[in-house]
Amino acid sequence: MGVDAAATTAFVSVPSAAFQPSTGNGAASGSSLGSKPAASLQVIAGPASTISAGASAAGVAAAAVGAGASAAVGAAVRRRNRARRGAGAKSRSRIAIAVTATLKRDAGKKEEQKGMDAENEEQKKEQEQVEQDDILDVAELSALAGADVSEFLDSSSVLDDAELSALAGADVSEFLGSSSVLDEGDLSFWDVLERNGMERVPVTFEGIRHLEETAQDRVFSWLGRAPKPGSDCFEALHKFFPGALPGSAVHLRSKYILQTDHGFTPSNTLLGTSFCPDEINHETTDIATLMRKYWGKVFPMGGIGGAPYVGETGFAAFSSHVADNGNIIVIFGPHVGITDLGQIGKYNRSGQAATSTACGAVIGALNACLSSDGAATTSEGMEYDMQMNEIKQEFAPHAERISTSEDPMASAAYQAYEMVKDRMMKIVNTKFGSGKLVLIGGIQINMPHPELEDHFLPMMFEVRQERQPTQDLMQHFTDASTQQDLKQAPWATNAAQREVFAWLSWSPPALSPLYEAMHRYFPGALPGQAVHERTRRIAERYGFTNENTILGTSVCPDEINNESMDLPVLMQDYWGEVFPMGGIGGAPFAGKT
Numbered sequence: 001m002g003v004d005a006a007a008t009t010a011f012v013s014v015p016s017a018a019f020q021p022s023t024g025n026g027a028a029s030g031s032s033l034g035s036k037p038a039a040s041l042q043v044i045a046g047p048a049s050t051i052s053a054g055a056s057a058a059g060v061a062a063a064a065v066g067a068g069a070s071a072a073v074g075a076a077v078r079r080r081n082r083a084r085r086g087a088g089a090k091s092r093s094r095i096a097i098a099v100t101a102t103l104k105r106d107a108g109k110k111e112e113q114k115g116m117d118a119e120n121e122e123q124k125k126e127q128e129q130v131e132q133d134d135i136l137d138v139a140e141l142s143a144l145a146g147a148d149v150s151e152f153l154d155s156s157s158v159l160d161d162a163e164l165s166a167l168a169g170a171d172v173s174e175f176l177g178s179s180s181v182l183d184e185g186d187l188s189f190w191d192v193l194e195r196n197g198m199e200r201v202p203v204t205f206e207g208i209r210h211l212e213e214t215a216q217d218r219v220f221s222w223l224g225r226a227p228k229p230g231s232d233c234f235e236a237l238h239k240f241f242p243g244a245l246p247g248s249a250v251h252l253r254s255k256y257i258l259q260t261d262h263g264f265t266p267s268n269t270l271l272g273t274s275f276c277p278d279e280i281n282h283e284t285t286d287i288a289t290l291m292r293k294y295w296g297k298v299f300p301m302g303g304i305g306g307a308p309y310v311g312e313t314g315f316a317a318f319s320s321h322v323a324d325n326g327n328i329i330v331i332f333g334p335h336v337g338i339t340d341l342g343q344i345g346k347y348n349r350s351g352q353a354a355t356s357t358a359c360g361a362v363i364g365a366l367n368a369c370l371s372s373d374g375a376a377t378t379s380e381g382m383e384y385d386m387q388m389n390e391i392k393q394e395f396a397p398h399a400e401r402i403s404t405s406e407d408p409m410a411s412a413a414y415q416a417y418e419m420v421k422d423r424m425m426k427i428v429n430t431k432f433g434s435g436k437l438v439l440i441g442g443i444q445i446n447m448p449h450p451e452l453e454d455h456f457l458p459m460m461f462e463v464r465q466e467r468q469p470t471q472d473l474m475q476h477f478t479d480a481s482t483q484q485d486l487k488q489a490p491w492a493t494n495a496a497q498r499e500v501f502a503w504l505s506w507s508p509p510a511l512s513p514l515y516e517a518m519h520r521y522f523p524g525a526l527p528g529q530a531v532h533e534r535t536r537r538i539a540e541r542y543g544f545t546n547e548n549t550i551l552g553t554s555v556c557p558d559e560i561n562n563e564s565m566d567l568p569v570l571m572q573d574y575w576g577e578v579f580p581m582g583g584i585g586g587a588p589f590a591g592k593t
Contacts, residue, residue, distance in 0.1 A: 212238075212485040215496035219482075220246055222497075223530060224537040225453040227340075233448065236342030237455065240410035244445055244457040245477065247287035249504060254440060254461065255294060256505040257476045258329070262436060262463060270322045271295040272315075274302035274332035274424060276359055280347060280446050281335050285453045287444070291331060303387045304361035306334040306420045306444075312427045319432035327435040332424050333456075334416035335359050335444035336409065340451070345409030347446050358446050362416045363409065365391040369399035394419045413443050417459060430466040437464040479503050501527050528567035536574060551575040554582035 213229040217238075220226035225246040227233035237244055245253075258264035273288045275281045277300075282289055292298045299318040303309035310318070322328055337347030337358030347358035357363045369392060395402070398415050405411040421441050430437050441460035447453060463471040482499045498515075501507035506527035508514040518525055539549075553568045555561050557580070562569055572578040583589035 212487065214484060214486060215482040216245075216479070216500055218486070219496050219500040220249070223533045224451075225249075225533070226455070227447070227452055231340075232342035233338060233340050233452075236338060236344060237445065237447075240344060240407055241413075241443065241445055241455070241457045243477070244443075244455040246453045247285060247444075247456045248290055248453060250440075250442075250456045250458055250477065251287050251290040251294070252504045252506075253476055254438075255291075257473060258438060262327075262438075264327050264329070264436075264438075266294065266296050268323050268326045268435070269295050270299070270318070270326060270328050271297070272299040272301055272318055272328065272330040274300075274306055274308040274330065274420065275444060276302060276304055276306045276335050276361065278304075278335065278359065280337075280349070280358065280449070280454075281444055283449070283454070287331065287454070287456050291329070295329060301330075302332065302420075305359060305365075305387065305391045305416055306332065307387070307390070307423045308332065308420070308427060309387055309390075310427075315427045315429070319429075322432050322435060325434050327438065328432065329438045329440065330424070330428065331440040332420055333442045333444055333459075334362060334413055334420055335446055336362075336413035336416075337446040338448070340448040344407050345412070348448055350449065359413075359416065361388060361391055362395075362412055364388070365395045366399055366402060366408070366412050368392055369396045370403055391416075391419070417441070417443050421460065428464075430464050434466065438462070439464070497526075497530075501530065506530070528565060528570055531567055532570040532574070536571075546574065546576045549575050550577065550579065552579045552581055554586060554588040555580075556582060556584055556586040558584075 217226060217229050217234070221228050221234075225248065227237060255264075258269075271291055273291070275288055288298075299321070301308040301310045301314055301318070308314070319328060335358060336345060337355075338344055339346050339348060339355060343355070345357060345363055346355040348355050365388065395412075395415065402408050402411045402415060424439070424441070428437060428439065439460055439462045440458065443457040443459070445455040445457060447455060458474065458477045461473040461477065463473060479499070482496065482503055495510070498507060498510050502509050502515075506529055508518070551571055553571070555568050560566075568578070581588040581590040
């Protein structure tokens with residue numbers, strides 16, 4: 001939704017029962033107020049309301065009242081009012097949950113006017129006039145919200161800039177440029193919530209987050225990629241490996257960042273992997289397979305346990321194959337299994353009645369180090385089992401500590417990561433040319449198959465380049481707006497799908513012009529990947545398999561309907577042979593015959 005430079009516009013979408021909720025299709029509800037020359041105002045009062053990507057930068061003001069923060073806001077305002085009345089301060093009769101915007105000025109003219117007292121005085125008067133005009137009183141705000149808001153804010157209250165900063169717990173001026181205009185990317189709904197006392201889910205690799213169901217958890221489970229929140233598998237996964245994501249999510253996020261910010265393409269990039277050769281790490285939905293399918297040919301460097309046993313010579317050979325001025329991606333790490341009952345270090349292999357260990361090499365080395373025969377670092381025929389003996393040597397100093405941890409198998413996986421990372425750091429370099437070296441390290445988590453997609457816990461995401469500082473990109477695997485605890489922010493479920501799909505680069509960013517047009521005219525539209533995965537999951541409950549199922553399609557044959565991520569192609573790739581019935585326009589011109 002674009003905002004004209006000469007209009008005053010406000011958008012409100014509030015999840016609380018006291019306010020009008022956002023529309024079902026996820027677009028922000030909006031109301032247009034009266035026209036005020038060269039000024040604009042924005043009120044953010046819910047998770048679906050942000051600055052439109054198509055809006056002009058004439059000016060904007062932001063604040064939020066979340067369902068969980070309403071009482072805190074009201075209490076803070078009333079405490080301030082009592083202090084004012086006690087001090088004899090004169091109450092004002094208007095209210096603004098906003099930071100008023102200054103007039104839109106040309107940046108060049110502003111610099112020229114800096115030292116001119118007369119014009120500065122005129123600007124000051126104009127600013128004062130804007131501050132008087134662009135304030136919503138209780139009635140106006142209630143009309144805009146579709147509910148009486150006086151219960152949250154005293155009718156005699158006014159929040160000026162300083163008061164809003166105090167209420168938010170941060171100086172709001174940090175979000176305002178020299179022209180006091182708030183750009184659309186400067187302040188998000190979650191920034192406002194955080195400054196009003198709400199907490200984001202801590203994205204760390206320590207502590208407990210397994211009790212928290214987030215929007216991502218719900219959507220990934222809905223797609224059939226992750227365990228159901230609250231299940232034993234879910235609890236164990238997020239207790240011992242907080243931050244783990246489906247492998248496809250890690251692939252999509254890293255691909256998007258490397259393409260858009262660093263210029264990586266399949267033609268200028270060479271992929272290397274260092275994973276344990278166990279077949280359960282190389283299934284169709286595993287991250288190593290997904291990355292190979294996209295980036296192209298792969299140089300596998302890993303041995304049992306995941307360490308890059310090709311050594312310096314192997315990396316030198318690998319890096320010499322890169323295109324001129326090309327780039328290298330290396331993804332590495334150990335793996336660990338998890339059962340549907342949440343048992344770490346075990347895996348239900350296809351065709352086997354009993355569970356087996358995963359990673360067998362890591363667990364075997366740990367058990368050898370803990371055994372009484374002292375066989376941890378000495379073994380007859382060592383030259384025929386070099387990789388296993390190296391893992392034993394790595395684990396020998398840590399075996400006792402690991403054995404007394406809360407879950408020794410989870411601790412062993414983390415120790416194995418340190419082993420793989422240490423060896424990787426000793427062999428990689430950036431001397432292959434002017435291109436970039438990307439290192440993605442973590443732990444591969446083999447989920448109960450085939451029900452769930454294997455996960456990957458990212459622990460390193462770096463970009464290195466000769467004679468350039470290392471860039472840490474780990475923040476791109478986190479997203480506070482979709483990793484918020486739904487118990488604290490239940491309204492986030494309304495925006496969960498759209499935010500997660502945008503984060504995965506399946507959909508346009510929420511409230512961009514493209515997004516708004518799509519959901520205005522085609523409400524309920526989903527990415528093709530989401531439709532495919534949901535229908536596949538439901539069909540399989542009724543006994544559909546790619547062996548007993550034949551696929552028919554009736555889609556316009558235009559080539560843009562048959563790209564790699566389009567629904568007909570995704571379904572054909574999964575179900576197998578297809579009978580295309582559609583003609584131009586999509587009608588099934590094949591007819592009854």
